[in-house]
Amino acid sequence: MMRQTPAESPTFSPLYRQIKELILQALENGEWRPGEAIPSETELAQRFNVSQGTVRKAIDEMAAENLLVRKQGKGTFVASHNDPRAFFRFLRLVPLSGGIEPAKSVPLECWRAKAGPEAARILNLKLGEPIIIVRRLLEFAEKPVVVDEIYLPGETFAGLSLEVLKEHQGSLYSLFETRFGVRMIRAEERLRAVAADRTSAELLHVPEGSPLLSVERVSFTYGDRPVEWRRGLYSTAAHCYYNELS
Amino acid sequence: MMRQTPAESPTFSPLYRQIKELILQALENGEWRPGEAIPSETELAQRFNVSQGTVRKAIDEMAAENLLVRKQGKGTFVASHNDPRAFFRFLRLVPLSGGIEPAKSVPLECWRAKAGPEAARILNLKLGEPIIIVRRLLEFAEKPVVVDEIYLPGETFAGLSLEVLKEHQGSLYSLFETRFGVRMIRAEERLRAVAADRTSAELLHVPEGSPLLSVERVSFTYGDRPVEWRRGLYSTAAHCYYNELS
DNA sequence: TATCTTATATCTTGTATAAGACATAAGACA
DNA sequence: TGTCTTATGTCTTATACAAGATATAAGATA
Numbered sequence: 001m002m003r004q005t006p007a008e009s010p011t012f013s014p015l016y017r018q019i020k021e022l023i024l025q026a027l028e029n030g031e032w033r034p035g036e037a038i039p040s041e042t043e044l045a046q047r048f049n050v051s052q053g054t055v056r057k058a059i060d061e062m063a064a065e066n067l068l069v070r071k072q073g074k075g076t077f078v079a080s081h082n083d084p085r086a087f088f089r090f091l092r093l094v095p096l097s098g099g100i101e102p103a104k105s106v107p108l109e110c111w112r113a114k115a116g117p118e119a120a121r122i123l124n125l126k127l128g129e130p131i132i133i134v135r136r137l138l139e140f141a142e143k144p145v146v147v148d149e150i151y152l153p154g155e156t157f158a159g160l161s162l163e164v165l166k167e168h169q170g171s172l173y174s175l176f177e178t179r180f181g182v183r184m185i186r187a188e189e190r191l192r193a194v195a196a197d198r199t200s201a202e203l204l205h206v207p208e209g210s211p212l213l214s215v216e217r218v219s220f221t222y223g224d225r226p227v228e229w230r231r232g233l234y235s236t237a238a239h240c241y242y243n244e245l246s
Numbered sequence: 247m248m249r250q251t252p253a254e255s256p257t258f259s260p261l262y263r264q265i266k267e268l269i270l271q272a273l274e275n276g277e278w279r280p281g282e283a284i285p286s287e288t289e290l291a292q293r294f295n296v297s298q299g300t301v302r303k304a305i306d307e308m309a310a311e312n313l314l315v316r317k318q319g320k321g322t323f324v325a326s327h328n329d330p331r332a333f334f335r336f337l338r339l340v341p342l343s344g345g346i347e348p349a350k351s352v353p354l355e356c357w358r359a360k361a362g363p364e365a366a367r368i369l370n371l372k373l374g375e376p377i378i379i380v381r382r383l384l385e386f387a388e389k390p391v392v393v394d395e396i397y398l399p400g401e402t403f404a405g406l407s408l409e410v411l412k413e414h415q416g417s418l419y420s421l422f423e424t425r426f427g428v429r430m431i432r433a434e435e436r437l438r439a440v441a442a443d444r445t446s447a448e449l450l451h452v453p454e455g456s457p458l459l460s461v462e463r464v465s466f467t468y469g470d471r472p473v474e475w476r477r478g479l480y481s482t483a484a485h486c487y488y489n490e491l492s
Numbered sequence: 493t494a495t496c497t498t499a500t501a502t503c504t505t506g507t508a509t510a511a512g513a514c515a516t517a518a519g520a521c522a
Numbered sequence: 523t524g525t526c527t528t529a530t531g532t533c534t535t536a537t538a539c540a541a542g543a544t545a546t547a548a549g550a551t552a
Contacts, residue, residue: 014534040504051536056505064310066492072505073542090491186492192482193439193457211439211457217491236438243489245336245463246312246432260507286531297509302532318532319515 019048020058027067027078028222034080034177038068041076067185081173081184090173090187090219093234094242095140105172106137106144107165112154119151122218122229130154134165136172137203138232145239147203150230156182182227187219191241196233204235213241265294266304273313273324274468280326280423284314287322313431327419327430336419336433336465339480340488341386351418352383352390353411358400365397368464368475376400380411382418383449384478391485393449396476402428428473433465437487442479450481459487 013021023044032038041059045052059076062068066089069077080086087103095101114128123131131154138146150172152160157180168175176182194214201208213234221227234241259267269290278284287305291298305322308314312335315323326332333349341347360374369377377400384392396418398406403426414421422428440460447454459480467473480487 016534037504042504053536054534057534059505070505071543073503073544075504092489092491186490189489189491191437191459191487191489193459193480194482195457211441213437213439213459234439236440241437243338243435243437244432245338245435262507283531288531299509300507303507316532317516319517319530321531 015050016054016057016061019044019050019055020061022048023058023062024067024222030181032078034078034183035082037075037077065185081171081177087171090184090217092241092243093138093140093145093239095239097238101141104139104142106139107134107162108137109133109135110160110162110165119229123151123153123226125153132157132160134160136165140239143238144204144235146232146234147200148230148232150228152228156180156227176228182221184219184228185221187217187228190216192216194233200233204233206235206237212236215241261296262300262303262307265290265296265301266307268294269304269308270313270468276427278324280324280429281328283321283323311431327417327423333417336430336463337417338487338489339384339386339391339485341485343484347387350385350388352385353380353408354383355379355381356406356408356411365475369397369399369472371399378403378406380406382411386485389484390450390481392478392480393446394476394478396474398474402426402473422474428467430465430474431467433463436462438462440479446479450479452481452483458482461487 041052041055044055059068063070066079069079111133113131113133115125115131119131120127132152134150136148137144173184192214193211195209196206196212198208213236215232215234217230218226219228287298287301290301305314309316312325315325357379359377359379361371361377365377366373378398380396382394383390419430438460439457441455442452442458444454459482461478463476464472465474
């Protein structure tokens with residue numbers, strides 16, 4: 001196929017990686033929706049005119065990156081934030097006591113604004129382009145634990161409103177996925193410790209000035225395009241941010 | 247080889263995973279030291295009487311878990327904390343400004359004690375067994391950023407002293423590895439925001455009561471055996487804890 | 493006849509092996 | 523000293539077969 005020898009081209013990449021790129025492109029073009037099954041390895045092999053094992057290695061990598069989910073005997077599926085198992089994929093907060101508590105998102109406000117210099121830089125927009133700002137509370141076991149302020153590019157999330165947010169059940173990312181066709185692939189988080197301001201303190205039921213965990217997150221969709229910037233203040237009185245290193 | 251059919255045994259595992267287990271065992275037994283090359287895939291295939299591809303798949307998984315490092319054309323090597331590239335593997339702190347700053351560990355104290363209930367539980371020791379406690383400062387660009395209190399099982403780290411700590415260049419884990427033969431494989435971290443106590447505030451040059459990032463870490467060696475419990479207080483005035491989600 | 497069970501065919505992904513390509517380093521040789 | 527060959531690693535691709543899932547048809551049973 002389009003295989004290029006290293007001698008001829010400095011941008012050589014192995015066959016399976018070229019196939020991966022093609023599958024990624026099809027995914028990006030929405031050829032298969034989240035939750036749906038993609039064609040079988042044999043079918044893809046025929047389509048791209050390579051052997052099944054080569055397709056397999058491409059899919060292997062994409063499964064390791066949480067883009068696809070394999071199910072033996074059933075097929076390979078496009079990963080989805082609607083899957084309940086994906087709920088805690090981007091949420092590292094766990095109760096100090098150990099167990100698992102039900103989480104609930106409570107939207108507070110939703111308004112439109114123009115991108116300032118910081119939002120424009122982070123979201124890769126021009127200065128003054130429309131953005132949407134959402135404030136919401138995250139409750140664990142009926143108690144407020146996180147207050148989030150979320151900045152979204154207005155164009156891709158046109159139609160988002162407080163009502164839409166309130167109607168939706170499940171995670172924000174599942175809403176973004178089903179309603180706006182925006183799939184969050186990966187995110188970068190930066191954590192700091194800060195003192196609670198007045199309003200946050202009231203919302204989280206903690207004294208003003210008490211230490212809070214500040215979590216800034218930039219989320220990316222296909223092609224490393226940033227589509228969300230959020231800042232959360234976590235009350236770590238009864239919960240902590242859990243991370244595994246390896 | 248020792249392959250068992252699913253019908254005969256409920257604990258069936260594929261061949262490549264059995265090979266992985268054997269390699270892991272050899273690693274644990276110190277057959278090859280950190281930094282050294284393990285035998286080639288072909289050699290291992292002969293030794294275990296399987297094909298090279300099967301060994302490859304086993305090594306693939308171990309490389310993904312940071313236990314081994316592959317180098318095309320050279321060989322496969324036992325991962326080591328002496329490798330300068332591994333310095334930031336367990337340290338997620340980065341300057342807010344962006345760039346990379348040189349880090350330096352400054353040992354403060356090192357004393358012996360007996361395991362209390364918490365240390366005993368976390369380090370899997372009996373109550374009253376000997377432990378070693380280390381206090382140290384971590385400096386970035388000559389400025390104190392982290393103060394750590396580290397709890398170690400006394401038996402495995404017998405001989406550790408302030409002098410030994412001061413002599414050593416490089417990360418703590420590289421010291422543990424070369425001097426005590428203890429390789430840290432993975433770690434769990436729990437982050438919270440707390441107020442600075444008097445002594446920590448002085449050490450970090452911040453006002454007492456100002457918010458600090460508390461990072462509790464339990465590190466594990468082979469066989470998920472816990473061998474370190476540390477609590478760090480991070481000043482996030484000029485740095486932040488960086489984490490990537492996917 | 494209606495229904496439940498059990499083969500069976502045929503999809504899927506998972507596992508094992510082999511052969512050749514590519515990368516690297518060391519020694520032969522001009 | 524510099525270039526070429528060769529040995530020895532890993533990397534890539536291909537092929538064959540095993541195992542899991544599912545729908546359908548055949549058979550047993552009421």
